Amino acid sequence: MSASIDSHGVDSLSAIRLFLDAATLGSFSAAGRKQGLSPAAASACIQRLEAGLKTRLFERTTRQLRLTEEGRHYRHYCEQALALMAEAEAGLQAQGAVRGLVKISAPSDFGRNLLLGWLEEFRQRHPDVQYALSLSDSTSDLVQDDIDLAVRYGLLPDSDMVARPLLPNRRVVCAAPALLERCGAPEHPEQLAGLPALVLVTASGPMHEWRYLEDDARRTVRVQRSHQSNDGEVIRKWALAGQGFAYKSLLDIEHDLRAGRLQTVLDDYFRESVPLNLLYRRSRFQPPRIALLVEFLLERCATAA
Numbered sequence: 001m002s003a004s005i006d007s008h009g010v011d012s013l014s015a016i017r018l019f020l021d022a023a024t025l026g027s028f029s030a031a032g033r034k035q036g037l038s039p040a041a042a043s044a045c046i047q048r049l050e051a052g053l054k055t056r057l058f059e060r061t062t063r064q065l066r067l068t069e070e071g072r073h074y075r076h077y078c079e080q081a082l083a084l085m086a087e088a089e090a091g092l093q094a095q096g097a098v099r100g101l102v103k104i105s106a107p108s109d110f111g112r113n114l115l116l117g118w119l120e121e122f123r124q125r126h127p128d129v130q131y132a133l134s135l136s137d138s139t140s141d142l143v144q145d146d147i148d149l150a151v152r153y154g155l156l157p158d159s160d161m162v163a164r165p166l167l168p169n170r171r172v173v174c175a176a177p178a179l180l181e182r183c184g185a186p187e188h189p190e191q192l193a194g195l196p197a198l199v200l201v202t203a204s205g206p207m208h209e210w211r212y213l214e215d216d217a218r219r220t221v222r223v224q225r226s227h228q229s230n231d232g233e234v235i236r237k238w239a240l241a242g243q244g245f246a247y248k249s250l251l252d253i254e255h256d257l258r259a260g261r262l263q264t265v266l267d268d269y270f271r272e273s274v275p276l277n278l279l280y281r282r283s284r285f286q287p288p289r290i291a292l293l294v295e296f297l298l299e300r301c302a303t304a305a
């Protein structure tokens with residue numbers, strides 16, 4: 001596949017990647033942002049691609065963008081072509097050292113307390129690997145944010161992603177011993193509504209409805225927000241300081257529980273499984289740096305379980 005340059009500085013390979021992104025994201029603007037182009041430049045690039053092919057690839061309406069039958073046919077072969085190019089690149093990399101950038105997204109607590117150390121351990125084995133690490137308790141869009149690997153609690157509904165289980169986990173309610181002495185331990189989840197609570201805020205909004213099980217039925221209690229933050233590590237530190245009850249993944253506070261800095265309450269109710277998973281885009285051809293890091297993380301979590 002030769003890569004010619006048009007008058008706007010966009011090579012044919014970039015135009016194909018833009019086309020595939022637009023087909024996946026359903027938006028020229030979103031695809032353009034991913035490629036570093038303005039919405040107008042992205043739309044013009046697709047128009048030039050269609051003009052060169054003498055075929056309309058997209059049906060455009062004010063509400064949605066969808067592929068034509070010809071566009072679906074073209075997408076199939078473009079994906080094959082890029083996969084073959086990725087295979088060739090992977091083959092070249094496999095002949096030498098594992099190298100390159102891995103873009104990773106992970107929850108803040110897990111990223112700081114466990115993942116950072118594991119990534120350094122992997123880098124010592126493969127010193128030519130670099131990381132772009134994003135720590136957030138909001139869910140990333142692997143395609144739009146151009147993420148290679150994402151670590152997330154719970155299963156995501158996107159069937160285009162591969163989800164590999166890393167560690168078992170559940171969400172618990174915890175508090176510092178000093179707070180329990182001051183307020184007393186609740187005997188039923190509904191009592192949490194009247195107690196100071198620390199609430200994590202994500203891109204989807206505040207997590208102030210805490211899920212629990214009673215008689216095998218899923219229920220929720222809405223807590224009052226004493227403090228709130230978009231950073232799970234901040235919530236943990238506030239809990240350690242006795243500022244309120246926190247709704248945390250058990251994995252994030254295991255060390256605090258062992259040391260007696262935090263205690264769980266209402267364990268008979270807060271027992272729903274929320275496993276930790278590793279997510280990545282489905283592809284036959286993973287670069288060695290990503291494939292090896294996936295296997296390393298799976299092995300590391302198996303020994304930590």
